[in-house]
Amino acid sequence: MTQPRDFGFGEEQVMLQDSARRFMEDKAPLNALRAATKGTEDPYLGDERTGHYNPDAWKEMVELGWTALAVPEEAGGVGMNLITAVAVAEEIGRAAMPTPLTMTLLATFVLREAGTTEANQWLERIAGGLSMTLALHGKEDFLETDSTQVTASDSDLSGTSWYVQDIQKVDAVLVAAKDGGDVKLYCIELGADGVSMEHDRIVDLTRDQGRLTFDGAAATKVSDAGVDVINAAMPAMLTLLSADTAGACEWLLQETAAYAKVRTQFDRPIGFFQAVKHPIVNMMITADETRSLVYAAACTIDNEPEGSELAARLAKSSACDTAEFCANRATQLHGGIGFTWEHDVQIYHKRVMHTQQLFGDGVFQRSKAAELF
Amino acid sequence: MAASETAEQREFRAYCRAWLEENRPPPTAMPLPQAAYEVMTEDHRSYLVDWQNKCYEAQLIATDVSKEYGGHGHNGFQQIASTEVRRANVPYFINWIGLGMAAPTLLIHGTEAQRKTYLPPIFSGEDIWCQGFSEPGAGSDLAGLQTSAVKDGDNWIVNGSKVWTSLGHFARWMLLLARTDKSDKYNGITYFIGPMEHEGVTVQPIHKMTGESGFNEVFLEDVVVPDHMRIDAVGTGWKVAMSTLTSERGAAQGVGAVATSESPFAAIESLIQLAKTKKRNGRLIWDDPVWRDKLMKLYERTEASTQNFRRARVDALNGGAMRIPLQGKLTGSELGQELHQVALSILGQEASLYIGDDNSEENGRWALGYMNTYTGTISGGSSEIQRNILGERVLGLPKTK
Numbered sequence: 062m063t064q065p066r067d068f069g070f071g072e073e074q075v076m077l078q079d080s081a082r083r084f085m086e087d088k089a090p091l092n093a094l095r096a097a098t099k100g101t102e103d104p105y106l107g108d109e110r111t112g113h114y115n116p117d118a119w120k121e122m123v124e125l126g127w128t129a130l131a132v133p134e135e136a137g138g139v140g141m142n143l144i145t146a147v148a149v150a151e152e153i154g155r156a157a158m159p160t161p162l163t164m165t166l167l168a169t170f171v172l173r174e175a176g177t178t179e180a181n182q183w184l185e186r187i188a189g190g191l192s193m194t195l196a197l198h199g200k201e202d203f204l205e206t207d208s209t210q211v212t213a214s215d216s217d218l219s220g221t222s223w224y225v226q227d228i229q230k231v232d233a234v235l236v237a238a239k240d241g242g243d244v245k246l247y248c249i250e251l252g253a254d255g256v257s258m259e260h261d262r263i264v265d266l267t268r269d270q271g272r273l274t275f276d277g278a279a280a281t282k283v284s285d286a287g288v289d290v291i292n293a294a295m296p297a298m299l300t301l302l303s304a305d306t307a308g309a310c311e312w313l314l315q316e317t318a319a320y321a322k323v324r325t326q327f328d329r330p331i332g333f334f335q336a337v338k339h340p341i342v343n344m345m346i347t348a349d350e351t352r353s354l355v356y357a358a359a360c361t362i363d364n365e366p367e368g369s370e371l372a373a374r375l376a377k378s379s380a381c382d383t384a385e386f387c388a389n390r391a392t393q394l395h396g397g398i399g400f401t402w403e404h405d406v407q408i409y410h411k412r413v414m415h416t417q418q419l420f421g422d423g424v425f426q427r428s429k430a431a432e433l434f
Numbered sequence: 435m436a437a438s439e440t441a442e443q444r445e446f447r448a449y450c451r452a453w454l455e456e457n458r459p460p461p462t463a464m465p466l467p468q469a470a471y472e473v474m475t476e477d478h479r480s481y482l483v484d485w486q487n488k489c490y491e492a493q494l495i496a497t498d499v500s501k502e503y504g505g506h507g508h509n510g511f512q513q514i515a516s517t518e519v520r521r522a523n524v525p526y527f528i529n530w531i532g533l534g535m536a537a538p539t540l541l542i543h544g545t546e547a548q549r550k551t552y553l554p555p556i557f558s559g560e561d562i563w564c565q566g567f568s569e570p571g572a573g574s575d576l577a578g579l580q581t582s583a584v585k586d587g588d589n590w591i592v593n594g595s596k597v598w599t600s601l602g603h604f605a606r607w608m609l610l611l612a613r614t615d616k617s618d619k620y621n622g623i624t625y626f627i628g629p630m631e632h633e634g635v636t637v638q639p640i641h642k643m644t645g646e647s648g649f650n651e652v653f654l655e656d657v658v659v660p661d662h663m664r665i666d667a668v669g670t671g672w673k674v675a676m677s678t679l680t681s682e683r684g685a686a687q688g689v690g691a692v693a694t695s696e697s698p699f700a701a702i703e704s705l706i707q708l709a710k711t712k713k714r715n716g717r718l719i720w721d722d723p724v725w726r727d728k729l730m731k732l733y734e735r736t737e738a739s740t741q742n743f744r745r746a747r748v749d750a751l752n753g754g755a756m757r758i759p760l761q762g763k764l765t766g767s768e769l770g771q772e773l774h775q776v777a778l779s780i781l782g783q784e785a786s787l788y789i790g791d792d793n794s795e796e797n798g799r800w801a802l803g804y805m806n807t808y809t810g811t812i813s814g815g816s817s818e819i820q821r822n823i824l825g826e827r828v829l830g831l832p833k834t835k
């Protein structure tokens with residue numbers, strides 16, 4: 062074993078996580094989110110499909126250095142490792158915060174793998190506060206690394222990318238496109254000529270999603286080796302998304318345990334009954350398994366790259382199943398109130414379900430992991 | 435090597451590894467049972483006591499215990515020794531109750547004289563210990579125990595019976611809970627060192643569903659226990675018992691107890707190998723995506739339990755000192771059970787073949803192992819009781835009495 066026993070989670074990471082948690086609490090994104098959705102008679106059918114995003118919070122996050130965190134020093138960043146980014150991603154999940162930061166971190170790790178001068182130039186912009194998302198998927202068999210339906214000719218992009226996350230919140234996008242038979246990677250600002258977007262109607266209230274259509278849009282090529290780069294960055298991406306879920310599931314656990322102490326039926330707090338108590342304990346067990354696997358994956362990626370894929374697939378496999386279980390029990394054990402628009406549980410329930418499908422659910426992760434044996 | 439490990443710790447780890455490699459004992463004539471819970475024969479007993487004593491002398495046991503109590507006086511080395519013992523896949527330590535429960539209990543609650551008398555032979559394996567907690571009428575509700583101890587001058591006279599007493603047939607001493615006050619359920623219990631060789635003690639083996647023995651019923655009839663063998667004050671037995679149980683469930687600092695020799699990882703890895711050799715439906719089981727999913731889920735959870743163990747030692751990440759340790763016995767035993775269930779379904783009709791059948795897979799180990807997983811899910815507080823404890827102590831939910 063060449064890994065630090067503490068997962069590389071040292072004092073610096075503890076301080077960062079604390080300040081991230083305090084930041085999220087201060088900005089109270091949940092209250093803001095509820096305020097934004099309250100009173101709408103049929104919130105899903107309105108025309109507005111924003112991710113309820115607070116641009117001021119983004120500016121502050123940039124000032125706190127969170128976009129520069131994982132950017133290498135030679136590209137003007139702080140050059141921290143994945144476990145450090147995980148510390149922040151977990152807090153974003155715990156707060157169910159609508160923010161482009163998570164996708165920007167994912168894009169950062171893809172650009173790090175690309176390693177070209179052009180990629181470094183975009184990384185420099187991220188360090189300076191540019192937010193970025195990924196447009197890697199086509200519509201069919203979208204989890205394949207070459208599923209993109211966008212084509213490139215001399216860095217001019219044409220075609221449509223599907224399931225692009227947080228497109229209403231970001232400044233730029235990293236696009237996978239086929240040039241001849243090869244998948245190559247490009248960066249482009251969303252406001253550039255020839256880029257148009259359509260918003261999906263999605264279940265998750267904390268994110269937004271859509272399609273991006275390119276019509277001869279002039280982009281910067283950042284890598285010729287698209288498939289290799291995406292595959293190399295996949296473990297870090299899976300780990301960051303799993304960290305988001307780990308944070309969100311801890312919230313679901315704590316919220317459900319707290320409710321079981323105050324809601325009284327049959328003259329007792331419902332947490333007295335084992336049909337309530339034991340599933341809450343099972344939530345804790347699955348949430349703890351996920352958290353441990355997330356830290357282990359981050360630490361493996363930081364220190365022993367050869368074990369990265371397995372460690373990350375196990376983390377995402379666990380995160381997906383934990384999400385399903387914790388969301389399910391949290392809603393059920395709240396009874397009627399847990400089924401309402403009013404209650405925060407629904408916000409988390411939808412967020413973790415959404416994350417579950419990003420880059421593949423548990424069944425998918427396990428089928429990929431098995432190939433490594 | 436681990437960044438937070440000191441040079442001395444690294445050196446000690448290397449020493450443990452080398453020692454275990456060089457001193458691995460030859461196999462026994464009859465194969466050992468899967469765990470120390472099931473040791474029955476005299477041959478196995480003496481072989482295992484020799485092995486434990488050798489490991490004790492090599493400083494793998496009582497590594498961090500101070501020298502005045504027979505320990506080796508190190509600091510922060512025990513965990514390394516125990517990890518290496520587990521990794522080396524060598525025989526388990528027969529005196530697991532002595533090491534895992536009696537020693538920690540005596541270190542916390544024993545008198546100076548008790549520690550000096552009883553600890554060294556626990557470490558060497560010379561004195562085997564058993565645990566006399568459960569009674570026919572007191573299982574999960576342990577405080578319902580009725581075995582009585584009545585003061586008679588400098589002695590106590592003990593009457594009653596204990597059940598499911600593992601290793602009672604080899605034991606010299608028992609961790610004995612007895613009622614000294616009938617009017618107070620919890621504060622009426624006192625903790626003693628029970629002398630198994632005194633007059634009035636009868637040990638009767640009980641057979642397990644596996645066909646093995648290993649636990650017993652113990653009858654206590656006017657057994658004389660000197661007062662100096664009382665642990666802690668009269669009426670504090672419940673509190674002391676809770677600290678013993680914390681050790682039993684693996685949540686306390688051990689002194690080197692390792693009761694089984696197979697690591698969970700070795701088990702899941704051999705299961706994957708099994709799936710790569712057995713066929714179903716015209717193809718290898720491993721080539722069937724449904725099976726792969728099942729196996730990878732087990733692999734994921736096994737890795738998670740290893741990583742939980744690691745995270746429990748990182749203060750900033752463990753969510754409270756007891757949160758992860760209290761889950762260890764529950765998740766470990768249930769995971770082991772599921773793993774064995776899956777093994778039996780991979781074997782299919784072959785799962786019917788048991789120990790001694792030449793056509794069985796590894797002499798029936800999966801069927802035997804499956805049945806023995808209930809040891810983990812029932813003893814030391816059942817899984818249901820563990821869930822109560824976790825809900826109440828870690829999450830603060832209202833108590834189920």
Ligand SMILES: Cc1cc2nc3c(=O)[nH]c(=O)nc-3n(C[C@H](O)[C@H](O)[C@H](O)COP(=O)(O)OP(=O)(O)OC[C@H]3O[C@@H](n4cnc5c(N)ncnc54)[C@H](O)[C@@H]3O)c2cc1C
Nearest residue numbers: 565566567568573574598599600809812813814815816818
């Ligand atoms: C292999 C083996 C070795 C053992 N070795 C020892 C030993 O060395 N020394 C010793 O003292 N004891 C030993 N035991 C005993 C063990 O600790 C008890 O069996 C255990 O505590 C359960 O008690 P019980 O068998 O009386 O079951 P019961 O308490 O009668 O339980 C029956 C069922 O009811 C459930 N239940 C009970 N109360 C509750 C509740 N409040 N909430 C939810 N569910 C509940 C239990 O989980 C169980 O499923 C051993 C047991 C086994 C199987």
